[in-house]
Amino acid sequence: MKDAAHPGGGKWEWQLHFGSPASFCLLIGAMFVGLFNHRFWLEAGAAFWHGQVLELAYLFFLMLLLVLGHAGALALVPGRKALMAVSALLFPLASMAAYCADTFGVAIDREMLRNIGGTDQAEALALFGPRLAGYVIGLGALPVLLVARSRIAPLPRRREWRDRAAVIGSALLLAAFMLAAFGQQVRELAYRQQALHYLLVPAAALQGMADLIRDDRLAADEAPADARAWSAKQEPPSARPLLVFFVIGETARHANFQLGGYSRPTNPELQALGNVYYFGKTEACATSTAVSVPCMLSPLDRANFSMARARQVPNALDALQGAGVDVRWRSNNSGGRDSSARVADVHLADAEHDPRCQRGACPDEVLLDGLEQTLAGLAGDAVIVFHTMGSHGPAYHARTTYPPGQEPFRPACRQSQPRDCTREELLNAYDNTIHYTDHFLGTLVRTLQRQAARFDTALVYVSDHGESLGERGIYLHSAPAAIAPEEQRHIPLLLWTSPGFLRRQALAPGCLDAVRQKPASHDNIYHTLLGAMQVRSGWYRDDLDLLSVCRSAGN
Secondary structure, X not given: OEEEEOOOOOOEEEEEEEOOHHHHHHHHHHHHHHHOOHHHHHHHXXXXXXXXXXXHHHHHHHHHHHHHHHHHHHHOOOOHXXXXXXXXXXXXXXXXXXXXXXXXXXXXXXXXHHHHHOOOHHHHHHHOOOHHHHHHHHHHHHHHHHHHOEEEOOOOHHHHHHHHHHHHHHHHHHHHHHHHHOHHHHHHHHHHOHHHXXXXXXXXXXXXXXXXXXXXXHHHOOOOOOHHHOEEEOXXXXXXXXXXXXXXXXXXXXHHOHHHOOOOOOOHHHHHOOOXXXXXXXXXXXXXXXXXXXXXHOOOOHHHOOHHHHOOOOOHHHHHHHOOOEEEEEEOOOOOHHHHOOOOEEEEOOOOOOOOOEOOEOOHHHHHOOHHHHHHOOOOOEEEEEEOOOOOOOOHHXXXXXXXXXXXXXXXXXXXXXXXXXXXXXXHHHHXXXXXXXXXXXXXXXXXXXXXXXXXXXXXXXXXXXXXXXXXXXEEOOOOOOOOOHHHHEEEEEEEEOHHHHHHHOOOHHHHHHHOOOOEEOHHHHHHHHHHOOEXXXXXXXXXXXXXXXXXXXX
């Protein structure tokens, strides 16, 4: 570092001088590994350090390898100015990734980036609290200032690339040494500790961005298929049309549903209803709304689903519309809206002008506005989709209309940062959202019951994904699929049917009681919706329709 006085004003400025690009790369690599990877090292220490000297040596060499690896990657950037520019751009990204990892225990990968892209202003304000400012300034702005005040000495081209090659070569040699000396630990890191891969800053975030760009490029070249070429009504209309409410929950997890065995009374209204069938072994397709909603509506199963491929085939709403079913979409959620792109009638919550909405967030009861008028105007088979805000965090208290101190479960956390509340307060706040969802679903069922003279009715509810509430230090959702905890994957799925719907579909109630005990997933949603509406398509699979076997049993 060098201080230089201005000739006239007596002011001073500092500059950081580097003898070569290689030394600059090494410093930046050391900063990334040492300052931005607190969560990574906590998890790595827990996984590999058990009090043995050899384990400590492995962690030391792993740290050295990561420094050389990051430095080696930067050494591939040609030119001094380009190298400094790339480094400066990486620090803000790394600060955001470090914030997410340290605060919520989540990684910035492709799906998290996709989820962030679909986040509205209210969600963003809740997610990024005051603590973020410390990360943005301390790990974002200050390192950028350091880069801006750095000067890299010019070197002959041959020597410069020799120095760069030395950094890259050192990383490769150290990797070979570690493979020979710590083979067991290296294999453990590669194959069994995949969670660490997603916590490495900024490498994991860069990989996620690359994956997202690749997926979007593939998707941009694909046009959606014509749904009418794929779907048709299986039977002529009966005396009364079919009406199905399809409710997409948000961030609800099976573990907190009373219907699934939870000890707390989170589902009192659904418990009191008849003909409610809860599928307690249901898994989500993904852990983010941006992926799970299009996935559940797609005929592609989880193993073959991608955002690019999903755009090539009609989803359930396309297939239903193509068969003549009246499809309506009512949304209180900013995620997954592409799934309704071809739905003719879309109703969105008015967060800006509705007095029930606070700071851009609305309770799900706004989705009931005008519903009776919509139902009065229906003349044939119809599916109405309700995309709720459900239990979206971290501001769980904002998802209900319960006044402070009058919540079903209290004391309830009323902070936007889960770590600012006790475990009891956080759990109470989350359970209140499930209780509120129960009331919302109960209201919808009563609405359908009032339509019994005109329609054969049913309601299907499924959550998009689950939620982590601090288990193993993880909060929220969007964990990479390979390492997602059960709390984010195990979700509630339920079916309510009217007596008329049971007769219309020739369903045996005893059979439904048996089927609900079997494993299910988002793979079943497309086929079950089409089956419920007596629609068949080229993508429909009888074995994935949850009602199919009971339809046969009832005949």
